[in-house]
Amino acid sequence: MNKYTQLCPIIFGNGSIQLVGEEAKNLGCKKVMLVSDETVSKLAGNTACKKSLFDSGIEVVSFNQVVPDPSDYIVNQGGELAKTEQIDGIVALGGGSVMDVGKAINVLVNNPLPINQYLGNPVYKPGVPLILIPTTAGTGSESTIMGVITDTVHNVKNAVLCPATLGILDPEVTVSMPPSITAYTGMDAFAQAAEAITTKDPNPKSDLLAFEAIKKVTTYLPIAVSNGENMKAREELLLASNFAGIAFNDALVHLGHAISHTVGAAFHKTHGVICALAIPEVLKYSAKVRPDKVQLIGEAMGLSFKGTEGDDEIGEIVAGAIRELIKNIGIPSIKDLGISKDELVTLARKVTEDACFQYVPREPSKEELTGILETIYECY
Numbered sequence: 382m383n384k385y386t387q388l389c390p391i392i393f394g395n396g397s398i399q400l401v402g403e404e405a406k407n408l409g410c411k412k413v414m415l416v417s418d419e420t421v422s423k424l425a426g427n428t429a430c431k432k433s434l435f436d437s438g439i440e441v442v443s444f445n446q447v448v449p450d451p452s453d454y455i456v457n458q459g460g461e462l463a464k465t466e467q468i469d470g471i472v473a474l475g476g477g478s479v480m481d482v483g484k485a486i487n488v489l490v491n492n493p494l495p496i497n498q499y500l501g502n503p504v505y506k507p508g509v510p511l512i513l514i515p516t517t518a519g520t521g522s523e524s525t526i527m528g529v530i531t532d533t534v535h536n537v538k539n540a541v542l543c544p545a546t547l548g549i550l551d552p553e554v555t556v557s558m559p560p561s562i563t564a565y566t567g568m569d570a571f572a573q574a575a576e577a578i579t580t581k582d583p584n585p586k587s588d589l590l591a592f593e594a595i596k597k598v599t600t601y602l603p604i605a606v607s608n609g610e611n612m613k614a615r616e617e618l619l620l621a622s623n624f625a626g627i628a629f630n631d632a633l634v635h636l637g638h639a640i641s642h643t644v645g646a647a648f649h650k651t652h653g654v655i656c657a658l659a660i661p662e663v664l665k666y667s668a669k670v671r672p673d674k675v676q677l678i679g680e681a682m683g684l685s686f687k688g689t690e691g692d693d694e695i696g697e698i699v700a701g702a703i704r705e706l707i708k709n710i711g712i713p714s715i716k717d718l719g720i721s722k723d724e725l726v727t728l729a730r731k732v733t734e735d736a737c738f739q740y741v742p743r744e745p746s747k748e749e750l751t752g753i754l755e756t757i758y759e760c761y
């Protein structure tokens with residue numbers, strides 16, 4: 382049996398951020414909290430967003446304290462402010478970190494603090510209308526139910542479950558991303574799509590959207606990294622990110638994300654970078670279980686297959702093409718990140734404890750998992 386979800390409407394197009402005020406007003410908002418981070422709060426998109434809200438007669442309370450891989454205490458601060466200010470709507474303008482904090486603050490609006498009690502727990506009083514506007518093209522958080530928050534009590538990443546009311550995708554607000562952030566976030570979308578295709582419980586809608594997302598990222602990510610002003614590339618990558626988000630919201634991600642969450646929590650390294658480094662080895666492993674699905678990913682990347690390749694060969698061909706792609710866009714290696722092979726391999730047990738691990742197409746043995754971590758270190 383398959384299940385797929387339709388979470389929230391999306392408005393897509395250059396300049397669409399200017400519609401935020403009208404949309405918030407239509408949702409009944411009179412005083413919204415504008416969630417962002419220090420960098421994004423200084424960008425033109427933030428000014429456009431505020432202007433649109435003001436022009437629609439909506440009061441704005443700014444909360445710019447979000448940092449990458451946000452922790453529980455930041456959400457609690459935002460939740461306190463939302464309650465004190467009695468806001469009736471939330472607009473989150475930023476990358477996945479900001480959008481996820483927006484979701485988590487929304488969980489707290491009508492419920493007692495702290496946020497930790499709602500991690501992995503969908504039982505809470507509903508919040509207020511929530512509009513998400515991504516400024517990176519990677520997480521697809523606007524179309525997923527998860528809001529990833531670092532639980533500082535257990536030092537792990539966990540998630541609140543809170544869908545958005547509306548997503549606004551304006552490619553123009555992603556143009557300011559430097560090449561490095563463009564590359565990291567784009568590879569997050571790629572990994573999310575590739576893991577959605579090879580997951581334990583795939584579904585046809587996820588396969589379709591994930592295939593398109595991989596095709597778009599492979600074609601347009603190198604272009605956007607070398608020329609950030611290329612609007613066609615920015616548009617296609619924002620769509621790719623959204624498609625991958627919708628795809629993995631149902632199918633779920635698995636081993637690559639379990640590794641990225643674990644390494645991210647242990648060493649505070651960028652989510653998309655670890656996803657990019659893990660995905661070649663994760664697909665090599667997945668090819669032993671679902672070679673057809675890994676071949677599909679290769680085909681989305683523009684590779685052709687003779688039809689006579691063995692399972693391991695399919696895995697190696699696709700892994701090799703991904704390594705080439707990530708070299709081309711400047712993804713650093715595990716060594717460059719200052720993590721030793723031993724440090725990486727000792728995380729194996731923690732990887733198995735991550736919530737995503739249960740969606741691996743077939744659970745790897747301890748030796749297989751250690752081997753995957755070693756190869757992530759050695760093969761790139």
Ligand SMILES: NC(=O)c1ccc[n+]([C@@H]2O[C@H](COP(=O)([O-])OP(=O)(O)OC[C@H]3O[C@@H](n4cnc5c(N)ncnc54)[C@H](O)[C@@H]3O)[C@@H](O)[C@H]2O)c1
Nearest residue numbers: 420449450476477478516517520522525527529555557558
């Ligand atoms: N909710 C989900 O479904 C989901 C999915 C994948 C990842 N995540 C989570 O999302 C977070 C990562 O999000 P992200 O990769 O979008 O990065 P991010 O939100 O952490 O932002 C990374 C950096 O980019 C900067 N930035 C953002 N937009 C910019 C712009 N337009 N111009 C210049 N700089 C800009 C930010 O200020 C920040 O310094 C992680 O916590 C990850 O676990 C969530």
Ligand SMILES: [Fe+2]
Nearest residue numbers: 520569573656
């Ligand atoms: Fe991700």
